[in-house]
Amino acid sequence: MVKHMPTIKHLECSRCKTHVSAEEPRTLCPTCKGSLYVRYDLSPLRGARDDIARQAAKSPWLGMWRYRSVLPEAKPVTLGEGWTPILASKRYPGVLLKEEGANPTGTFKARGLALAVTMARHYGLRKLAVPSAGNAAGALAAYAAAANIEAHIFMPRDVPFANYVEAIAYGANVTLVNGLISDCGRIVAERKDAEGWFDISTLKEPFRVEGKKTMGYELVEQLGWEYPDAVFYPTGGGVGLIGMWKAFDELEELGWVKPGKKPRMVAVQSAGCAPVVGAFEHGKNASEMWEGAKTFAAGLRVPKPYGDSIMLEILRQSGGIALALPDEKILSSLKDWARNEGIFLSPEGAAATAAYAHLLETGYLKPGDRVVLFNTGSGLKYTDVTALAMQIDRPAAA
Numbered sequence: 001m002v003k004h005m006p007t008i009k010h011l012e013c014s015r016c017k018t019h020v021s022a023e024e025p026r027t028l029c030p031t032c033k034g035s036l037y038v039r040y041d042l043s044p045l046r047g048a049r050d051d052i053a054r055q056a057a058k059s060p061w062l063g064m065w066r067y068r069s070v071l072p073e074a075k076p077v078t079l080g081e082g083w084t085p086i087l088a089s090k091r092y093p094g095v096l097l098k099e100e101g102a103n104p105t106g107t108f109k110a111r112g113l114a115l116a117v118t119m120a121r122h123y124g125l126r127k128l129a130v131p132s133a134g135n136a137a138g139a140l141a142a143y144a145a146a147a148n149i150e151a152h153i154f155m156p157r158d159v160p161f162a163n164y165v166e167a168i169a170y171g172a173n174v175t176l177v178n179g180l181i182s183d184c185g186r187i188v189a190e191r192k193d194a195e196g197w198f199d200i201s202t203l204k205e206p207f208r209v210e211g212k213k214t215m216g217y218e219l220v221e222q223l224g225w226e227y228p229d230a231v232f233y234p235t236g237g238g239v240g241l242i243g244m245w246k247a248f249d250e251l252e253e254l255g256w257v258k259p260g261k262k263p264r265m266v267a268v269q270s271a272g273c274a275p276v277v278g279a280f281e282h283g284k285n286a287s288e289m290w291e292g293a294k295t296f297a298a299g300l301r302v303p304k305p306y307g308d309s310i311m312l313e314i315l316r317q318s319g320g321i322a323l324a325l326p327d328e329k330i331l332s333s334l335k336d337w338a339r340n341e342g343i344f345l346s347p348e349g350a351a352a353t354a355a356y357a358h359l360l361e362t363g364y365l366k367p368g369d370r371v372v373l374f375n376t377g378s379g380l381k382y383t384d385v386t387a388l389a390m391q392i393d394r395p396a397a398a
């Protein structure tokens with residue numbers, strides 16, 4: 001075994017850099033309400049990369065916990081998340097699709113919630129609450145069931161039906177709200193103290209980012225410890241984008257990645273809800289509330305992400321871009337990848353593939369550029385919304 005497991009040194013505010021201890025559960029920075037990052041002393045792990053990879057190869061399947069040496073020391077609540085396939089496109093040289101639909105509950109949300117629930121159990125928390133666009137709710141419900149912790153879920157009434165059914169099946173307390181994730185967030189904030197809920201909203205606690213950072217470690221390891229030229233990420237709340245960038249910073253601190261330029265980060269949204277794109281294009285440091293958000297890519301319906309400033313900074317630092325595609329383009333990319341690659345993308349994943357095609361057309365990318373496109377969820381979680389978009393009805397019996 002690699003001997004050095006990093007204990008958490010402290011939590012650090014992403015805004016004012018205040019340090020707070022991780023001895024007790026934390027939500028936001030007590031000084032300025034910024035999101036908190038987990039910081040470790042990584043120095044004992046410099047040089048441990050190949051040992052860790054060798055151990056992982058010899059062990060039974062570890063999933064994202066192959067990176068336990070750079071995660072908090074706690075007994076994992078696991079359902080088999082992470083170490084998802086990275087698939088070469090049959091048509092576009094250089095394009096790799098990170099297939100997050102292979103995760104438990106069918107989306108990348110499993111990574112963040114596996115870690116958040118692991119830490120909740122570690123701290124002895126009994127009641128977790130989350131506002132969700134849908135898939136975080138399903139993932140929380142599953143991991144909370146596995147850990148025997150209560151899950152209180154608030155999501156829009158019109159979430160993909162699978163999200164509602166899975167949350168009920170896992171035994172969560174589910175409330176459907178007439179509104180968007182922002183309205184759900186308000187309800188959780190209003191009720192959490194009276195109810196004794198711990199709020200695990202996007203970027204309002206430090207461990208969902210920590211779980212999702214494993215996507216950054218993984219794609220670099222799967223590329224032979226090298227960076228791709230660009231990473232396309234369907235962006236709602238931004239946890240994955242922020243987590244992967246943290247991973248790249250850590251990989252450099254650890255000396256685990258071949259020296260090179262960090263990838264350009266490409267944040268993809270739907271034209272029906274594009275607050276990050278709006279702020280990026282206007283050179284702003286924060287987004288404005290997007291009114292009347294509407295898209296069949298349900299995970300992208302986040303009208304005012306809490307982590308907007310962090311995302312915008314990452315996009316600029318990486319030399320990346322934020323762009324939005326109309327739902328028609330997203331749907332045609334979804335159909336294209338299903339028919340020509342055999343991959344049933346989530347609408348969010350199809351936003352990434354549509355964005356890739358668009359940026360090839362504009363010349364932002366060259367055909368051979370090595371890019372990783374995130375299919376953040378399985379298309380199978382969206383049969384109702386995709387059927388509606390494709391106008392598929394079950395034929396009546398003859």
Ligand SMILES: Cc1ncc(COP(=O)(O)O)c(C=O)c1O
Nearest residue numbers: 135236237238239240299376377
């Ligand atoms: C399938 C899918 N993709 C992307 C997103 C956006 O994720 P993030 O909040 O990390 O930006 C979500 C969020 O609900 C989602 O469910």
Ligand SMILES: [Zn+2]
Nearest residue numbers: 013016029032
């Ligand atoms: Zn702060």
